[in-house]
Amino acid sequence: MITAQAPGKLYVAGEYAVVETGFPAIIVALDQFVTVTVEATKHFGSIVSEQYQENSLYWQRQGDEMVFDNRDNPFHYILSAIKLTEQYARELDKPLALYKLYIDSQLDAKDGKKYGLGSSAAVTVATIKALAKFYDLKMSKDQIYKLAAIAHLDVQGNGSLGDIAASVYGGWIAYRSFDKAWLAAARNQMSLADLINTDWPDLSIELLTAPADMQLLVGWTGSPASTSQLVDKITLAKAKKPQLYRDFLTASRETLEKLIDGFRNRSLSSIQAGIRRNRELLDELAHFSGVAIQTPALRQLVELAEQAGGAAKSSGAGGGDCGIVLIDSHQAIKPLLAAWRDHHIEPLKFNVHEIND
Template structure:
C-alpha cells in the first residue's frame, strides 16, 4: 500500500488579479488533507472514495489506455492526474500496472459541508504524488507542481493554479501565475519530460515567514461558491471594460508587493493595512463587474473582526465560503467568536501546514 497526502488551502490576498501572469497573491496551506492510497491489483482497477461511495469507478486497461465503464462520476481531477502521471511514467520507461486507488478527504465536513479549501487541487496533487511513489519516480516540488497544474487545468480550464502551489509547497506562499498561452503552445511543441524541466514564464513561488504575533482566523459562512463560474464572469468584465480591469490589476499588484514586504519585515501592521486595501479593491471590482464577491454574511464576518482589532476580507473567489482575519495573537477573541456564533458564522479550527520536502 502506497499513500500520499496534500493539504487544503485558503487565499489570503490577491484574488482575481492572480489569474494574470506575474500578478501576485498570498496563499496559505492548511492542516486538513486529501489522502490518496494505491494498492497493486491483478485484474481490474478501482477508484473509490469514502466521500463518494455510491460512485466508485471501475476500469480496465486496453493497451496503455484506461477504459471506464461509468458514465457519470465525480473523479475528473483524479482521472486527469492519472492520465498525465502515467504519460510521464511511460516517458521515463516505466511499465504501466493495475491498481486500486482510494481517496479520503478531510476538506469537507462529515455531513457534506464544502468549506472551499481547494479539494480539487489537493486531490490532484495527492494523486500525482501517490502515483509517482507507486511507479518509483523521484519528483521535485517544481515538477510535482507542473504536472498537477497541467492535470488540473485540463479539467477546470481557468484559474491561477495557486491552490496547486499551496498544496505542493505548504506554509505561507507568495505566488505569481505562469502564462497559460505559453503553456498551451509549449505542450504542442515539447515532450512532457522537457516541459516539466522548463522554466515557465511568469511562474514564481516564494515561501513566506509570517510575523510572530500574526494569528490567522478563518470564518465559514455556510454558503459554497463556484470559483470557475465567478472567474468566468470576471473574464467577461475584463473583455468589456479593459481600462477598469487594468487599473484593478495595477492596484492589486502594488498592494500585494507592500504586503509581501510586510512579511519580509515582520510587520503585522503593514500586512493588516494591505489586507484592508485588498478588500476595498475586491469590493470595487465586484461593484464594477456586477459580481457578488463579498456576500452579506461575509461582510458581517469582516466588519465584526475589524471592530475587534483585526483586518479581514473574503477569501478566494468569494460569493460565499470563507473569510479570513489577520489579528494580533495577544488579542482576546471571545467577543468576536460570540458575535460570529450569533450570526451563524462557523470558525474553522485549522492551522497552517508546512510541507517537509
C-alpha cells in the same frame, strides 16, 4: 500500499488579479488534507472515495440545452492526474500497472459541507504524489507542481493554479502565475518530461514567514461557491470594461507587493493594511463587474473582525465560503468567535501547515 497527502488552502490576498500572468497573490496551506492510498491489484483497477462520486453532476440551461459543468467535481481531477502521471511514467519507460486508488478527504465533509479549501487542487496533488511513489518516479516539488498544474488546467480551463502551489509547497506563499499561452504552445512542442523540467515563464513561488505575533482566524459562512463560474463572470466584465479591469490589476499588484514586503519584514501592521486595501479593491471589482464577491454573511464576518481589531476579508473567489482574519495573537479572540457564532458564522479550527520534506 503507498500513501500520500496534500493540504487544502485559503487565499489571503490577490484574488482574481492572480489569474493574470505574473500578478501576485498570497496563499496559505492548512492542516486539512486529502489522502490518497495506492494498492497494486491483479485483475482490475478501481477508484474509491466516500466523498467523491461520479454521480454528483451539476448542470445549467443554455436555451433548451442541458449544459454540464464538471469543473467542481473532484472525480475529474483524479482522472486527469492519473492520465498525466502515467503519461510521464511511460516517457520514463516505467511499466504501467493495475491498482486500487482510495481517496479520503477532510476538505469535503461527509455531511456535505464544502469549506472552499481547494479540494480539487489537493486531490490532484495527492494523486500525483501517490502515483509518483507507486511508479518510483522520484519527482521534486517543482515537477509535482507543474504536472499537477497541467492536470488541473485540463479540467478547469481557467484559474491561477495558486491552490496547486499551496498544496505542493505548504505554509505561506507569495505566488505569481505562469504564462498559460506559452504552456499551451509548449505542450505541442515538448514531451511531458521536458515540459516539467524546464522553467515556466513568469512563474514564481516564494515561501514566506509570518510575523510571530500574527494569528490567522477562519470563518465559514455556510454557503459554498463555484470559483470557476465566478472567474468566468469576471472574464466577461474584463472584456466589457477593460480600463476599469486594468486599473484594478495595477492597484492589486501595488497592494500585494507591499503586503509581501510586510511578510518579509515581519510587520503585522503592514500586512493588516494590505489586507484592508485588498478588500477595498475587491469591492470595486465587484461593483463594476456585477459579481457578488462579498456576500452579506461575509460582510458581517469582516465587520465583526474589524471591530475586534483584526484585518479581515473574503477568501478566494468569494460569493460564499470562508473569510479570513489576521490579528495580533495577544488579542482576546473568544468574543469575536462567539459573535461569529451568534451570526451563524462557523469558526474553523484550522492551522497553517508547513511542508518540510
